[in-house]
Amino acid sequence: MSKPTIFPAPKSKAESEEGTVFAPRFDAHGLLPVVATSAETGEVLMLAFMNEEALARTIATGEAHYWSRSRGHLWRKGEESGNAQRVVELRTDCDQDALWLKVETAGAGANCHTGRKSCFYRTVPLGAPPGGGLSLRFVDAERQFDPEAVYRHAGAAKGTLKSSE
Amino acid sequence: MSKPTIFPAPKSKAESEEGTVFAPRFDAHGLLPVVATSAETGEVLMLAFMNEEALARTIATGEAHYWSRSRGHLWRKGEESGNAQRVVELRTDCDQDALWLKVETAGAGANCHTGRKSCFYRTVPLGAPPGGGLSLRFVDAERQFDPEAVYRHAGAAKGTLKSSE
Numbered sequence: 613m614s615k616p617t618i619f620p621a622p623k624s625k626a627e628s629e630e631g632t633v634f635a636p637r638f639d640a641h642g643l644l645p646v647v648a649t650s651a652e653t654g655e656v657l658m659l660a661f662m663n664e665e666a667l668a669r670t671i672a673t674g675e676a677h678y679w680s681r682s683r684g685h686l687w688r689k690g691e692e693s694g695n696a697q698r699v700v701e702l703r704t705d706c707d708q709d710a711l712w713l714k715v716e717t718a719g720a721g722a723n724c725h726t727g728r729k730s731c732f733y734r735t736v737p738l739g740a741p742p743g744g745g746l747s748l749r750f751v752d753a754e755r756q757f758d759p760e761a762v763y764r765h766a767g768a769a770k771g772t773l774k775s776s777e
Numbered sequence: 778m779s780k781p782t783i784f785p786a787p788k789s790k791a792e793s794e795e796g797t798v799f800a801p802r803f804d805a806h807g808l809l810p811v812v813a814t815s816a817e818t819g820e821v822l823m824l825a826f827m828n829e830e831a832l833a834r835t836i837a838t839g840e841a842h843y844w845s846r847s848r849g850h851l852w853r854k855g856e857e858s859g860n861a862q863r864v865v866e867l868r869t870d871c872d873q874d875a876l877w878l879k880v881e882t883a884g885a886g887a888n889c890h891t892g893r894k895s896c897f898y899r900t901v902p903l904g905a906p907p908g909g910g911l912s913l914r915f916v917d918a919e920r921q922f923d924p925e926a927v928y929r930h931a932g933a934a935k936g937t938l939k940s941s942e
Binding site: 618620630631632633645649654655656659667668671674699701702704705706710711712724725726728731735738742743 | 783785794795796797798810812814818820823824832833864867869871876896897900901902903904907910911912914
């Protein structure tokens, strides 16, 4: 576990779970997994990561910031696409190593870099052993924007962006 | 990224995002983050991790299995508490490195090892710089069971269990 510098160091198990001090427990890479849901519909929009700075900025500004594992830098959701996420509520889990954001999305309302409302637009079939190969089914997969048009810069157009943005 | 043995190796970015082959992308530790929501209310219940075997068993049986990072082993949700999760729907995200389960919880309906329905029973205040310390607020925090009574074995009672179970 990496040592936090902005937030207090993680507390004992009992204090983490039943206390009121927010002392998030970042993993060995200094990250926390974060799920964002629609404040309006409850739908899961994306699952991403925050480092300390992303979390501190999210709390201070009320706008979701994340750490991109693939690009190795902090980003404000929507900084390019305009689909910013206003945080309506932020919750921590029992042992303070995961977060839940309820958000309102600006712009076209797309939270996925593919232009869709949610990153979770395909279902995995259940009930069969996965060895033989599993075929995904598209659901709720309409695009809210055209990613080629929205992400102008070459890196984005070539698809080096990840998960969102 | 670890090489999968049960599932196909991850595909190209385009195939991962727009294809129908399920080829999940496990991280360097062989894990995927997974969010479980209530199939009934949409509420976020827990955020945990699966390794390949946990995912394969979840798909084959329709019951949620996870990998415990703190205990270093695979567990079937509810194996001790009776609060098993029947998976109603499983979705993958755009780049196939995160999963969303919609579940129905058996037993007392508690998904958190503290006895609560959800692991996310405290909110973090927004709008102030976090440097000065942030005080959590309990919400939706009623216990569905008494963890001391439910987890009989010493390890559980001493609190080596994590996130759920």
